[in-house]
Structures are given as structure tokens and as C-alpha cells.
Amino acid sequence: MNQTTAQAAKANAPAGTEKTSHSSLIHIKRPAKLKFYDFYLNEHQNMACRRWHFAGSSFGLLGLAKSVKNRSAKPLLKGIAAGYACAWVGHFFFEKNKPASFKFPLQSFVSDFRMYSDVLRGRLSLKDRKFDKVR
Numbered sequence: 001m002n003q004t005t006a007q008a009a010k011a012n013a014p015a016g017t018e019k020t021s022h023s024s025l026i027h028i029k030r031p032a033k034l035k036f037y038d039f040y041l042n043e044h045q046n047m048a049c050r051r052w053h054f055a056g057s058s059f060g061l062l063g064l065a066k067s068v069k070n071r072s073a074k075p076l077l078k079g080i081a082a083g084y085a086c087a088w089v090g091h092f093f094f095e096k097n098k099p100a101s102f103k104f105p106l107q108s109f110v111s112d113f114r115m116y117s118d119v120l121r122g123r124l125s126l127k128d129r130k131f132d133k134v135r
Contacts, residue, residue: 036104038109041124041134043100049090050119051126056086057116087112 015114044050084101091099101108118124118134125131 036107037111039112039135040100040108040115043091043097044095044115045129046095047126047128049095050115052086052090052094052122054084054110054116054119054126056090057112059083059086090102 044053060079060083063075063077063082067073067076067079083114087097087101091097099108115124119126123133
């Protein structure tokens with residue numbers, strides 16, 4: 001690929017991607033932790049979606065606790081399934097977007113529990129965004 005073609009490909013590439021001139025591979029730049037969390041919060045502006053996420057994370061944590069107590073993986077798997085089901089209901093029916101976990105599964109998982117923590121600390125509201133103290 002000549003330099004002109006590489007420059008054109010880079011100019012037409014979506015934000016967050018970079019096409020190298022020595023190969024046809026596209027390298028996706030992973031958002032930095034703070035930048036990703038801002039992106040994540042933008043994907044969770046609807047209060048019903050946030051509430052569904054909070055409920056789902058609670059189910060996941062309850063499943064983890066029960067799994068440890070019973071020394072069985074089954075409650076954990078049920079908690080994870082319930083957690084993702086709740087989150088996806090929030091996205092598909094209320095937020096009307098695709099969950100970030102489809103493209104960035106690990107960062108989304110970490111950001112979900114960061115959001116959960118921020119709600120518990122009173123830094124994010126489940127009532128109205130005007131009460132948010134994050135950002």
C-alpha cells in the first residue's frame with residue numbers, strides 16, 4: 001500500500017482506529033480509563049437504564065456471594081445472566097442503544113461496577129442527571 005492510499009485509509013477510518021502503512025491491519029485504540037468511563041456514562045443517560053444496571057449488578061453480586069457461600073458456580077452463573085439481562089433491557093428498551101459490552105466487554109464490566117460504586121456513594125443519581133457529581 002503506498003503512502004497516499006494509507007493516508008486516505010486513515011482519514012476515512014472511524015475515530016479510535018488507526019491503519020498502519022506497512023500492513024492492512026486496523027489497530028483499535030482502546031479508550032483510556034477516564035475517557036472510557038465518560039463514554040460509558042454517555043451510554044447510560046436514561047435513568048431507567050441506570051436503574052436496570054444497578055439491579056443487574058446487584059443480582060450479580062448476590063450470585064457471587066451465594067456462590068461463595070454454597071461453594072457452587074451455579075449461583076454465580078445465574079447472577080451474571082440476570083445481570084446482563086437487566087442491563088440489556090435497560091439499553092434496548094429505555095436507552096435505545098447497543099450495550100458497550102458488545103465492543104468493549106472488559107472495560108464495560110469494570111465501568112459497570114464503577115458506576116455501581118458511584119451510585120452507592122451518591123456521586124451518580126438514579127433519579128435525575130442534574131444530581132450527578134461525576135464528570
